């Protein structure tokens with residue numbers, strides 16, 4: 001479970017290692033950047049590194065008692081705080097066969113609304129603060145990985161701010177977000193920020209070589225361009241492709257949408273992936289029209305995710321796009 005198993009992000013990893021070996025690693029880190037590029041994976045490798053009894057330049061050894069505890073998921077050093085499903089877990093599989101299994105150990109309370117879309121709430125952060133204040137482990141560090149921090153409730157963020165200001169000894173906080181612009185400046189200023197970027201083409205091919213099972217490599221290669229440097233997006237596209245989704249022609253789009261609507265969760269997912277695929281065509285073009293299209297498509301994706309009627313959301317999108325060569 002060491003850093004050499006992470007695809008890309010070498011600059012950030014080197015920076016983290018350098019600070020660690022100089023005993024200068026800040027106790028509050030903020031990993032920001034596009035979704036699906038590997039921020040959680042680096043956070044997990046760093047958490048293992050901080051707790052490993054024999055760390056070296058490559059990262060955690062994967063064999064000491066602490067590393068073994070992390071692989072089994074039966075440990076108390078690293079806590080994962082998620083924003084969504086109760087059963088969510090961060091199961092990071094590394095190239096060398098080892099893994100880090102973090103259950104959503106500080107899940108939210110069951111009160112209030114649908115479980116799947118719940119934000120990180122105040123109870124979760126209170127529990128983080130309580131656990132952070134406990135006596136440190138004699139042979140390890142407490143690491144709290146707080147995922148989707150931009151989705152946390154205002155009360156949760158305000159509470160988090162206090163502990164970020166004066167983190168307890170031997171405790172690290174790794175905040176993760178793909179929406180840094182939505183974070184309060186006070187959160188950003190209390191953390192050492194690390195920006196993560198999309199992987200380069202060569203790194204995406206390395207990812208396919210190392211992590212995609214042999215029978216699916218060809219499918220992965222056919223989606224790699226549309227994935228735009230995000231392994232997470234690549235996996236989504238592959239999943240969509242496997243449902244014959246890729247072959248959907250825009251002329252049949254509405255028929256397809258109607259067909260998918262039988263299962264609203266699947267419909268939302270498929271639509272979001274398809275629209276995102278279209279948006280990718282325009283994302284890197286700096287002209288005004290491309291920006292307008294991307295904004296409209298992003299709005300439609302958000303609307304679909306928020307349970308808008310899929311057919312209606314798509315009709316609206318097409319109306320606003322006007323005569324567009326999709």
Ligand SMILES: [Zn+2]
Pocket residue numbers: 051052053054055060061062063064065066067
């Ligand atoms: Zn170790």
